[in-house]
Amino acid sequence: MRDSPDVTVLRLGHRPGRDERITTHVGLTARALGADRVVLAGAASSRADTVVDITDRFGGPFDVATTDEPKRRIRDFSGTVVHLTMYGESIQDVEGDIRTDHETEPLLVVVGAEKVPFEVYERADYNVGVTNQPHSEIASLAVFLDRLFEGAELDREWDDPDQVVVPMETGKKVVDPEDVEDV
Numbered sequence: 001m002r003d004s005p006d007v008t009v010l011r012l013g014h015r016p017g018r019d020e021r022i023t024t025h026v027g028l029t030a031r032a033l034g035a036d037r038v039v040l041a042g043a044a045s046s047r048a049d050t051v052v053d054i055t056d057r058f059g060g061p062f063d064v065a066t067t068d069e070p071k072r073r074i075r076d077f078s079g080t081v082v083h084l085t086m087y088g089e090s091i092q093d094v095e096g097d098i099r100t101d102h103e104t105e106p107l108l109v110v111v112g113a114e115k116v117p118f119e120v121y122e123r124a125d126y127n128v129g130v131t132n133q134p135h136s137e138i139a140s141l142a143v144f145l146d147r148l149f150e151g152a153e154l155d156r157e158w159d160d161p162d163q164v165v166v167p168m169e170t171g172k173k174v175v176d177p178e179d180v181e182d183v
Contacts, residue, residue: 005079005106006036007148009141012070012120013041013113020047025138026111027051027064033145034153035109037063041070058165059158074123079106081124084140085116088127095147098126102148109144111137 009030011023024047027038031051040048048064055062067073074081080101101107110120121127130140145153164180166173 004102005104007034007102007107007109007145008037008039009035009109009111010039010067010070010073011041011113012074012110012116019113022113022136022138023047024050026141028054029138029141030109030145031055031062032153033142034149034156035145036061037065039065039067039070039073041067057162059161061159071117071119074108074110074120077106077108079108080126081108081110082126082128082144083110083112083116083120083124084130084137084144085112085121085127086129086132086134086140088129090132091128091130091144091147094126094128098128099148099150101125107148109141111141113137 009026011026013019023040027040027047028051030038031054038051048066051062051064055064080098082098098107110116110124112120128144130143161177163174164177166175166180
């Protein structure tokens with residue numbers, strides 16, 4: 001899809017019993033909209049199997065990792081760190097700078113759950129608000145990745161899928177990749 005360095009999404013925090021679907025959807029959104037991997041922290045690691053299963057069925061490449069030391073990953077990351085927060089600079093004001101940085105270095109996109117420690121704000125190269133109103137971390141990740149890739153991620157082709165969704169005006173159709181041309 002692109003020649004630029006990797007994009008990693010780090011899900012920072014996870015509230016068991018409350019964030020199961022949210023954390024899964026952060027991983028699925030990262031995958032579907034162009035990131036190269038998701039790293040799930042601590043208790044969120046239980047959601048990794050679901051994201052791996054979707055990647056196995058619908059194609060890759062996409063990596064899923066877990067960590068018990070998310071703050072260390074942020075602190076030690078060699079590249080640009082973007083923290084998505086409603087308290088950040090407006091995306092439309094910084095997206096060009098982030099895209100330029102990403103031409104030459106990897107990008108770590110931090111998506112929080114519970115209250116994010118202040119050291120994350122301090123370490124981030126960019127604290128980015130998709131909107132400065134309360135909203136979903138899934139929505140902010142989706143908008144951010146779409147802005148980063150300027151829509152190119154929507155035309156991505158997947159390697160070795162077991163299943164392919166056939167776009168339709170109405171209805172649902174999922175087929176074996178070999179049967180796509182027959183549809």
